[in-house]
Amino acid sequence: MxxxxxxxxxxxxxxxxxxxxxxVLRALLEAIDQLQLDPDNVVLVSGIGCSSRAPAxxxxxxxxxxxxxxxxxxxxxxxxxxxxxxxxVTGDGDxxxxxxxxxxxxxxxxxxxxxxxxxxxxxxxxGGQASPLTPTSSITTTTPNGMLDRPFDLVKLAAGAGAxxxxxxxxYFAKHLVDHLKKAIAHDGFSLVDAVAQCPTYFGRxxxxxxxxxxxxxxxxxxxxxxxxxxxxxxxLAGKVIIGEFVNIERHxxxxxxxxxxxx
Amino acid sequence: MSEKMxxxxxxxxxxxxxxAAGVRFYAGYPITPSSEVAETMAKRMPEVGGTFIQMxxxxxSIMAIVGASLAGKKVLTAxxxxxxxxxxxxxxxxxxxxxPIVILDSMRYGPSTGMATKVSQMDLMQTRWGTHGDHWxxxxxxxxxxxxxxxxxxxxxxxxKYRNPVIVLSDxxxxxxxxxxxxxxxxxxxxxRLPTAKADYLxxxxxxxxxxxxxNVGTGFRTSxxxxxxxxxxxxxxxGHVAEALVERLRDKLFNNLDDIIQFETDRVEDADVLFMSxxxxxxxxxxxVETLRSHGRKAGSLxxxxxxxxxxxxxxxxxxxxxxxxxxxxxSGQLVLLVKRVFGDSRKVxxxxxxxxxxxxxxxxxxxxxxxxx
Amino acid sequence: xGNDSRFELRMTGSGGQGLILGSIIxxxxxxxxxxxxTQSQVYGAEARGGTTKAELVISDKHIAYPKxxxxxxxxxxxxxxxxxYGGGISxxxxxxxxxxVMSAPDSLDEENCRGLLALPIRxxxxxxxxxxxxxxxxxxxxxxxLTAIVDVETLRKAIAMHVKKQFLDLNMKALDLGMEMxxxxxxxxxxx
Ligand SMILES: Cc1ncc(C[n+]2csc(CCOP(=O)(O)OP(=O)(O)O)c2C)c(N)n1
Ligand code: SF4
Ligand SMILES: [Mg+2]
Numbered sequence: 027m028x029x030x031x032x033x034x035x036x037x038x039x040x041x042x043x044x045x046x047x048x049x050v051l052r053a054l055l056e057a058i059d060q061l062q063l064d065p066d067n068v069v070l071v072s073g074i075g076c077s078s079r080a081p082a083x084x085x086x087x088x089x090x091x092x093x094x095x096x097x098x099x100x101x102x103x104x105x106x107x108x109x110x111x112x113x114x115v116t117g118d119g120d121x122x123x124x125x126x127x128x129x130x131x132x133x134x135x136x137x138x139x140x141x142x143x144x145x146x147x148x149x150x151x152x153g154g155q156a157s158p159l160t161p162t163s164s165i166t167t168t169t170p171n172g173m174l175d176r177p178f179d180l181v182k183l184a185a186g187a188g189a190x191x192x193x194x195x196x197x198y199f200a201k202h203l204v205d206h207l208k209k210a211i212a213h214d215g216f217s218l219v220d221a222v223a224q225c226p227t228y229f230g231r232x233x234x235x236x237x238x239x240x241x242x243x244x245x246x247x248x249x250x251x252x253x254x255x256x257x258x259x260x261x262x263l264a265g266k267v268i269i270g271e272f273v274n275i276e277r278h279x280x281x282x283x284x285x286x287x288x289x290x
Numbered sequence: 291m292s293e294k295m296x297x298x299x300x301x302x303x304x305x306x307x308x309x310a311a312g313v314r315f316y317a318g319y320p321i322t323p324s325s326e327v328a329e330t331m332a333k334r335m336p337e338v339g340g341t342f343i344q345m346x347x348x349x350x351s352i353m354a355i356v357g358a359s360l361a362g363k364k365v366l367t368a369x370x371x372x373x374x375x376x377x378x379x380x381x382x383x384x385x386x387x388x389x390p391i392v393i394l395d396s397m398r399y400g401p402s403t404g405m406a407t408k409v410s411q412m413d414l415m416q417t418r419w420g421t422h423g424d425h426w427x428x429x430x431x432x433x434x435x436x437x438x439x440x441x442x443x444x445x446x447x448x449x450x451k452y453r454n455p456v457i458v459l460s461d462x463x464x465x466x467x468x469x470x471x472x473x474x475x476x477x478x479x480x481x482x483r484l485p486t487a488k489a490d491y492l493x494x495x496x497x498x499x500x501x502x503x504x505x506n507v508g509t510g511f512r513t514s515x516x517x518x519x520x521x522x523x524x525x526x527x528x529x530g531h532v533a534e535a536l537v538e539r540l541r542d543k544l545f546n547n548l549d550d551i552i553q554f555e556t557d558r559v560e561d562a563d564v565l566f567m568s569x570x571x572x573x574x575x576x577x578x579x580v581e582t583l584r585s586h587g588r589k590a591g592s593l594x595x596x597x598x599x600x601x602x603x604x605x606x607x608x609x610x611x612x613x614x615x616x617x618x619x620x621x622x623s624g625q626l627v628l629l630v631k632r633v634f635g636d637s638r639k640v641x642x643x644x645x646x647x648x649x650x651x652x653x654x655x656x657x658x659x660x661x662x663x664x665x
Numbered sequence: 666x667g668n669d670s671r672f673e674l675r676m677t678g679s680g681g682q683g684l685i686l687g688s689i690i691x692x693x694x695x696x697x698x699x700x701x702x703t704q705s706q707v708y709g710a711e712a713r714g715g716t717t718k719a720e721l722v723i724s725d726k727h728i729a730y731p732k733x734x735x736x737x738x739x740x741x742x743x744x745x746x747x748x749x750y751g752g753g754i755s756x757x758x759x760x761x762x763x764x765x766v767m768s769a770p771d772s773l774d775e776e777n778c779r780g781l782l783a784l785p786i787r788x789x790x791x792x793x794x795x796x797x798x799x800x801x802x803x804x805x806x807x808x809x810x811l812t813a814i815v816d817v818e819t820l821r822k823a824i825a826m827h828v829k830k831q832f833l834d835l836n837m838k839a840l841d842l843g844m845e846m847x848x849x850x851x852x853x854x855x856x857x
Contacts, residue, residue, distance in 0.1 A: 036525060066510040071357070082514050082525060087507040089360060090516035090526075091353065092383050098317075098350035102357025102365075103507060105341045106315055110361070110508045131346040295696050297689065297704070407707070434731075467731055468689065468704035470696045577729035653730050 031055045031065065036083050041076060044238025046223025049197040050144050051080045053221070054113070057207035068111045071100040073125060075117035076151045076225075077144030094125030097132045100139045108138070111211060118145040119157035122178050126158065133187035133216050136278045140210045141218045143180060146225035154228025165232040184218040185273045191217035192273040197224070198245035199269065206271060215277035222249070222267065295470035300438045300460060301326035301368070303471060304394050305334060307442030308366045310477050313392070314340035315363040317354035319347050319373060322406040323462040324396040327368035348373035352380030352393070359389040360515060362506030364446055368394035370462075371413055372403060374420070381455055382421035385540060387515040388494075388502055390449035390456075390482055392442070397461040397570075397621075399648045408648030409462040411570055411621040415628075417457045418599050424537050426544050428456040428551060429599040431569040435469035441596070447480035448551065452543055453501050459598060461621075463571045463650060485511060492522040494536075500543035544600050553596040554609050558584065562591025564665055565613035567630050569595040572619050572651055579656035595626070603633045610634075615665050619643040619651050641665060670725040672814055673733040676804065677718045677750040678742025678763075683801035686827060688719035691805060694815040694823035695723045703731035707750075716743065718750040723814060738812065739778075740804055742786070743767060754778050761807055763787055782811075782855075784846050790839065798832070799839035806843015817844070 032055070041047050058068060070081035074093035081088035091099045096114045104112045114121075121129050121143050132139065148166050149155040155168040159180060163172040184192045191213040193206035203221060210217035224230055224241035235241045252270025255263055298306070305327050308316075316331040318324075328344065335342035341358070345351040348369050355365035369377060374395045384391045397413045399405035417429045428448050432438040438460060445456040485491055485503045493504040493513045504524075505511030518526035519533040527533075544551060555573075557580055559565060564583075566576040573594040583590035593609055606629075610616070616638050618627040627642040634640055643659050645651050659665075674691070676684040685706045692702040700723050707718045720733040734753070739760045741747035744767040751770075754760065758778045762769060765788035773781045790796060790803050802824060809820055821837060828836045 065512070067508065069507050082516065085512055087512055088514050089357070089387075089507065090514070090518065091356075092379055092517060095349065095353040095380070095383075098345060098353035099357035099360075101343070101345075101350075102315070102317065102354035102359075103361045104357075105343060105354075106358035106361035106363045107508045127346050128350050131350070297693050297696055297702070463705070463731070466705060468692060468702075469728075469731070470692075470701060571731075575730050581729065650730075650732060652732070652734055654734065 073120035097128040118159040130187035133189040190215035194220040303439040305330035307439040311446035315358035348376035388453040559611035578653035677746030687801035802839035810847025
C-alpha cells in the first residue's frame with residue numbers, strides 16, 4: 027500500500043489492538059490508489075466515532091464533522107465543487123441512528139458521494155452501546171439482557187431510499203471489500219458500502235465472539251457470497267449475512283421542468 | 291431617486307444582499323417567517339451560477355453550508371426559532387473549524403412552535419449562548435428592509451474576514467415588510483485570506499490578525515478540520531494549553547477588532563435625559579416616539595444596536611451619553627436589558643419595557659409607558 | 666403621530682381578493698412618484714383563504730414606525746374583515762365597505778369615523794365588467810377617487826407591472842369603475 031496516502035506523523039492511531047477499523051481504512055486507501063485518483067481531489071468527511079477518526083490519518087483533505095452529520099457536510103462540499111471525489115467515513119451508529127435521516131435523503135437525492143460504513147454493530151467510541159445495526163439478542167452496555175429490537179438491514183435501507191450503488195462486504199474478504207469500494211467510488215451517483223468490521227473491545231467481548239482474529243476469520247462462516255446465497259433456501263440462510271453487490275443502476279437523471287411563470 | 295428604488299420584502303432583501311455579497315451556495319429548510327429567503331434563492335441561485343439545495347432539516351442545512359464554505363463558497367442559510375435551535379450544534383462546529391457562514395434567524399414568537407406568524411425578539415440570547423461551550427459569534431440586527439440588504443452584505447464580509455459565523459437577527463415583521471430600497475450600488479466585497487505556499491502549511495497558524503488562513507478543501511493543501519480542540523496543524527489534541535490558546539484566539543480575533551465590528555445608531559443622545567436602547571423592529575417605534583417627545587420639549591434620545599454581539603460594555607457606556615433614565619423596550623421578557631444593566635449597574639435608572647403578545651411596541655405605547663411609569 | 670404627509674391605508678377582506686397585491690401596486694405607484702412607503706400584511710393561515718389584512722403607509726418623509734396606527738382609510742371587503750381588523754379607527758378615518766356583501770354596521774357613525782362610504786363594489790364589478798376578478802383594482806380606483814394619493818397615470822403604470830397582458834384591459838376598466846363609483850357619489854351630493 028502507498029504509505030504517502032497516510033499521515034504517518036499522526037500514527038499510532040487511537041484504535042484498540044485488534045480493532046477492525048484499520049483494515050477497512052487500508053481497504054479504502056487501496057481502492058483509492060487502484061483507481062489512481064489524484065489525492066488532491068479526494069476529500070474524506072466523517073462524523074464522530076472510532077471509525078470517524080480514520081480520515082485524519084490520511085493525507086487527503088479531511089473534515090471531521092459532528093456525530094451523524096458527515097453526509098450533509100459531504101453534500102455541501104460535493105455541490106460546491108463537483109470535481110472532487112467525496113467519501114464519507116462513518117460508523118453504524120453515526121450513519122443509521124443520529125445520521126439516518128441524512129443518509130436516506132442523500133440516497134434519495136442520489137448525490138454523487140460514497141458512504142463507507144465501518145460497521146461494528148455497536149457504538150465503539152462511547153463504550154459499546156447498542157446501535158440500530160446491533161443484531162437482535164446481542165448484548166451491549168445498553169442492552170444487558172439482549173437487544174430486543176430488530177436491526178436495520180442497511181443494504182435494504184439504502185436501496186429503498188434510492189441509492190444507485192449498494193454493496194456489503196467484510197474485512198475477512200479483503201479483495202472483495204476493495205473491489206466493491208472501488209466500484210462504489212467509481213460509481214456516478216450515491217453509493218454505500220456496508221463494510222463489516224469488528225469491535226473486539228466491546229461487541230466482541232460482550233457477545234463472546236472470541237479474539238479479534240477469531241472475529242475476523244469467523245466472517246467466512248456467517249457471511250455468504252450473494253452468488254452462493256441465491257442458490258440457498260431461506261432456512262439455510264438463517265443467521266447468515268449476505269455480501270456482494272445489491273444495487274448497481276444508472277444514476278437517476280434529474281428532470282428539470284421549466285418553472286411555471288408567476289401569475290398576476 | 292425613485293427609478294433606483296425597488297419595492298422589496300425583508301426576506302428578499304436578505305437573499306439579494308447575500309447574492310450581491312457573493313453568496314453562491316444556499317441550503318435550507320422551510321420555516322415561517324424565513325421561507326421567502328429560500329424561495330428567492332431557489333429561483334436566483336441558478337440564475338447567478340450558484341447552488342440551492344433544500345435539505346431534510348436544519349441540522350443538515352447548516353452542515354451543508356459549512357461543507358460548501360470549507361470548499362470555498364460564500365454561503366447562507368435562513369431559519370426561525372425552531373430551526374435555529376436545531377442549528378446550534380452546527381453553529382458551534384462552524385465557530386470551531388472557523389468556517390465563514392451566515393445565518394438569518396427571523397424571530398417569531400417562541401418558545402417551541404409558538405406562533406409562527408407573530409413577531410418577537412425572543413431569540414436574542416440564543417444567538418449568543420445557544421450552542422454549548424465558550425464561543426463567539428457576530429450578531430447583526432437590521433431594523434428595515436434596506437438594512438436587511440446592507441447588513442446581509444456586511445454579514446458575509448465579516449464572516450469571510452474573521453472566518454466566523456455571523457447571524458443576521460431579523461424578525462417576522464421586517465422579514466415580511468415591503469419597503470423601497472436602492473440596490474444599484476455594487477458593494478465592496480471581502481474575500482477570505484487563503485494560504486499562499488504549501489511549504490510549512492499549517493491551516494490554523496495565524497499572524498497578528500489571529501485569523502487563520504485555512505485552505506479551501508480540494509485545492510491541494512490537504513487540510514484537516516475537526517470540531518475537537520486542535521492546534522495549528524488542525525489535528526486533535528487534549529492539551530489544555532492548546533485548548534486555552536485556541537478558545538482565547540477565537541475570542542480575541544473578534545475582540546481585537548471591535549471598532550470594525552461594532553456599530554450603533556444614535557439619535558440625540560448628547561442632551562437626552564431619557565434614552566431608549568433597543569434593536570431591530572422595536573427601534574422604529576422608538577424613533578417615532580423620540581420625535582414626538584422632542585416635539586413636546588422632552589429631551590429623549592435613542593441608541594439602536596446594529597451590532598448586538600460582540601457586546602462591548604465600554605463602547606455602550608461611551609455611546610450612551612448622560613441620560614439619567616434608560617428605557618429598554620423589547621419584544622421579550624427582558625433580554626437586552628440584562629446587558630444594559632450589566633453596563634450601568636446602579637449608576638443609571640435602567641427600566642425594562644416588555645411586550646410579549648406577538649405585536650409590536652407602538653410609538654404611542656412608549657409614550658404611555660413613560661407617563662405611567664413617571665419617567 | 667404628528668407627520669402630516671403620512672397616509673395610512675388598511676384594507677381587509679378575504680384571501681384571494683387580491684388586497685395584498687392591491688397594496689403592493691399602490692405602494693409601487695407611490696415609489697414612482699418619489700414617495701416612501703411601508704407595506705405589510707397579516708401572514709399565515711389568514712393569508713391563505715381566510716380573513717386577510719393589507720396595510721400601506723405612504724409618506725414624503727422617512728417612515729419610522731412601519732405599521733398603520735391611525736388609518737386615514739379603512740376598506741373592508743367582508744364583514745369578517747371589518748370585525749377582525751376594523752378596530753383602531755378614529756375620526757380621521759374614512760371607512761369604505763362593500764355593501765353588496767355586507768351591511769353597514771351601526772357602530773360606525775360621525776362620532777367615531779370621518780365618514781362611511783357603502784358601495785356595492787362586488788355586484789357592480791360583476792354587472793358592469795362581467796368579471797369576478799379585479800375587485801382589488803376597483804378598490805384602488807375608489808381609493809384613488811377619494812384621495813388622489815398618486816397620479817392616476819402612475820397608478821395605471823403600476824397596475825400594468827403586475828397584471829398579465831390579457832387582463833390589462835379588464836384591470837384598467839376596473840380602475841375606472843372604482844373612480845366612477847366615487848364620482849357618482851359626489852355628484853349625488855353624498856358627502857365623501
Ligand atoms: C450529538 C452527540 N451525541 C452523542 C455523542 C457521543 N457519541 C460519540 S461517538 C458515538 C457513537 C459512535 O458509534 P458508531 O457511529 O457506530 O462509531 P464507532 O465508534 O462504533 O466506530 C456517540 C453516541 C456525540 N459525540 N454527539
Ligand atoms: S472501541 Fe471498538 S471500534 Fe473503537 S477502537 Fe476499540 S475496538 Fe475499535
Ligand atoms: Mg460502530
